[in-house]
Amino acid sequence: MAKEFDEVEYTKADLATWKQVLSYMKGERRDVILLFVSVITLAILDTIYPKLNGIVIDKYVLTGNLEQLPLFAGIYLAFIALFGFIVWTFILLSDRLQLSISYQIRKDGFKKLQELSFSFYDTSSVGWLLSRLTSDTNRIGGILSWGLTDAIWGSMVMFFVTISMFMMNWKLALITIAVLPILAVVSYYFQTRILKQYRCVRKMNSKITGAFNEGITGAVTTKTLVTEEDNLEEFSHLTREMRDGSVRASVINAIYYPIIVALGSVGVALIINVGGMDVFNGDLSYGDLVVFLSYATLFYDPIRTIANLLTRFQDAQASAERVISLINTESDIIDRPDVIEKYGQIGNLKKENWEPIKGDIELIDVGFHYKTGEKVMEHMNLKIEAGNSIAIVGPTGSGKSTIVNLICRFYEPTSGQILIDGVDYRERTQEWLHSHLGYVLQTPQLFSGTIKENIRYGKLDATDEEIIEAAKLVNAHEFISHYPDGYDTVIGEGGSGLSTGQKQLISFARALIADPAILILDEATASIDIETEKLIQDAIQVLLKDRTSFIIAHRLSTIVNADQILLLKNGEIAEKGTHAELIAQKGDYYQLYMGQFEKIK
Template identity: 40%
Template sequence: MARNKFDVDEELETSFSLEHLKRLLSYIKPYKKDITITVSLMFLANMASLLGPYLVKVAMDDKIPNKDIRGLGILAVIFLLTLVITGVCMKYRIRSMSMIGQNVLRKMRLDLFTNLQRLPFSYYDNRPHGKILVRVVNYINSLSDLLSNGLINLITDTLSLFMAIGFMLAIDVKLTLISIVGIPVLLLVVMILKKVQRKAYQILSSKQSNMNAYIHESINGIKVTQSFAREEENLRIFREVCDNYRTSWLKAVSIQFLLWPSVEIISTLTVSLIYIAGIYYLSAEVSVGVLVAFVGYVWRFWNPILNIGNFYNSIITAMAYLERIFEAMDEKPVVTDLPGAKEMKTIKGDVQFRNITFEYEDNKPILKDINFKVKAGETVALVGPTGAGKTTIVNLLSRFYNIENGTVLIDETDISTVTLNSLRKQMGVMLQDSFIFSGTIMENIRYGKLDATDQEVIEAAKIVRAHDFIWQLKDGYETEVNERGTRLSVGQRQLISFARALLADPKVLILDEATSSIDTKTEILLQEGLDNLLKGRTSFIIAHRLSTIKNSSQIMYIDKGVILEQGTHDELINRKGAYFKLYNSQFDILNAV
């Protein structure tokens, strides 16, 4: 069986580098003042914590032998004070770094979402939407612990490490040298695990992406699944996808958890060596208090190393996610404003295609030397067989794709020289697939003009004959609809989408199969509104139902990327060419039915 996109692991186009980490740090830079305060408080907390073993040494070597009860009391108060200082500083650190971490995640998610909105249709056509969604949600969420705890822990643990070494050297140099003999062994273990762990988490992120993509696809296609009784087959596929994710997760975490026992074993062996060495020359050079205090500092020496090891694990894990986050963030929009692009002036509506040749794939032209002019206020119908290039023409007019050969002009202005926003704001597009957002019907129609009043929304709905069915709903215009408008019929969704496009009052209106799912009775009502609406507005209509375009100013019959015929309905009927045959064949079918 052919493999689907959801079960094909993504290949990274760029390898991980330190630039990714530098880029991550650039998101943290605005909070350097807060981080500095936190680090300073953690430095104070570490100093207070490191006083503990020294206080024990003083108590055992001085206060207890001399039966100094008052001195022991003072030491106890100081020790209690160090615990209070440490606790207060830790509480501040948790609050501060949690807030910073979540702010960074929010900014990264906004940057990624902003770029996704600018990417071309081809980006979404070539990727399962679940694999895009997992980057915005799961992958960025996976960085939470790294940003909230990891970075600040790295700084404070590094400081704590050197401070512990300082205390250890002050107590006994020989024992300090014994304490660090395990460091080279630990570094060797880290180097061995590094490459294997990163690869394991790259595989894990791919399997997570695959699972998310299949879930997303299954939810969107649930009606088809149940219609064809495919539940068991889908369950089999999902079980396989889940098993792949589980296997990858177990392998990744088993490698990750090798570092923690490695540090534990090495640190325990080091402490054992210190006890042996201490006992060996205890009576000569080392007191009991010194030995106990030194062991306390050794644990404070190895605990930061363990934490740094955990941070290293977090970095390796985050690498797999950062690579994919930044890859999506760096995806370049195909259609962008050219340098020096200017604002499009208020459109009158004259449109001209001049020598347009266009292809989606090399050496496979969709349009071949297209030339035509449309005057402001005219209604142009594009007809012809599927795949002839009709939708491509209106896509180029909306500048959804760059034009390599030829020019599209609106009011004698090359649309490639103006900003996309100023151009598309003056155009209205209604596609065959009418997308309804979750929310109220009022909000869905207002999507075309956010500052529209309720009355303007209602007037737009009346023009397209959507008002009557909306008014009959339980809550009228405040009726809540689900994502994609599943509570509405296909025809109702198209009428709402039509009202949305019309509310924006576009100077150029594009209707791509806009009436394909509307019944004949509704179509008659809609045509009444369209006749008035299209006056004074340049309109392009793509329709297979020829009854909706008979009154168009001109009709273009397009086939295999060229305009075969062009004229009014009556002119093309009298010519008895391709349009005549299409028109008669459609009505022969209707009469037969």
């Protein structure tokens, strides 16, 4: 489960993780440079601003000489205009940088999800994945844009202010910076505790996102089983844990920030005391004292900003570790470099080098077991000629779906070979094989959009005429035409508004328009009523024509015309032959078929 990612304990910032995260800024080099320039310029202007106020006090307010005040006012207005322009620039650049980084991370994350094998999705929850590509990605984009901006601004302000203070009065400058060591100790103490709470909150957020997803997708099951109250209690438990963790983090923050403010206020009070005495003694002007008080406030503001940034960084650290762990996840099925060089990969397919698939398939001494060590099959041998239809039957757990998933290379055999047209399919890329596959599931997956778009999903460049022709061939055209908008009828996620049979016919049209060399029908008729089954059977015959096909079925009446029927038991082929041959043997297949026949009678 996603637990394997979320329960890892982290103790410090991972430099390798942040090095990879920072690499997303390389493509935005121009904006990054302009942002740094604007932030440093802003820090310089922030340092100059109090000096202008000091000049006004000493030169104009105390002396009463207003002769050059209009000129100074003009300079002051120009300064404010420049200040405003620089602020606008860095806000614009920070926002743009955040959006660009988030976009690149999401794109890489989604690309990785397309590449990962079935086994990854067997052990990763939807909620975990959604959290990684949404809230965690936003948090990383924010820390790389606004976080770095705040860090650079704060560091530069402290640097320039420190220089200015020592140039004006070294004694008051030392008083101002004397608070720094205490602030550093306090910050380290609180930040480690804040980090721990934030990571707990992030883990709970992933679980809550998963619970939301399961609650929405499983709403019908929840209502039919009347488990609303149990689900609500479980969800309430999750949200309470997240609330408690968030409250604990807030309590620590609520203690931390007043301490920071109080320490800064102590520094300001000491400046007022010592600086006030210097003013009375004539060692310091009123204007310089005001400048120093402004500098003290300005000096402690970046400290608070950087302290807050450390908190955000700790939170972002957890997010970065999770997102990078996803992006760096290695698929269980990886094409060799020389194979990729010839045939390409996702994002750079070299279809001109792809050989056509005839459809001959051979399994040679194939074995397979899951990562847990559980053996599913051993020494499986099977030869299938192109264009033949193979029906696979057997009890639950006998290996029906496994053998099909191995042939489709959704999993790879742990021993032995699978040949496609006489060549080990590992000599070709996954995309080469998958582009020649058609797969129809028991519960067809339809997407939000029009019926036309759902059929076109099988062949993105299909014309409207091809879509209509495919629908006609699988008996879907008639019911589609009954809708006022026909093929432009909008259906909801999962095909809401359509019957199970209608969804299946649309999925058949989608498979047919792709014209696959190898077709998989996985319990495609299991949820169909008897009346609709005739339409489905006619559609299946159209789909099976002139292509190698595999039909996984429990309803044996749907496979009597298959060229070959395999009865699996415990990962082995117990019986093999045509329907007539297996009936004549009067073995397990005969018993299964007659048992279903008696039920129908």
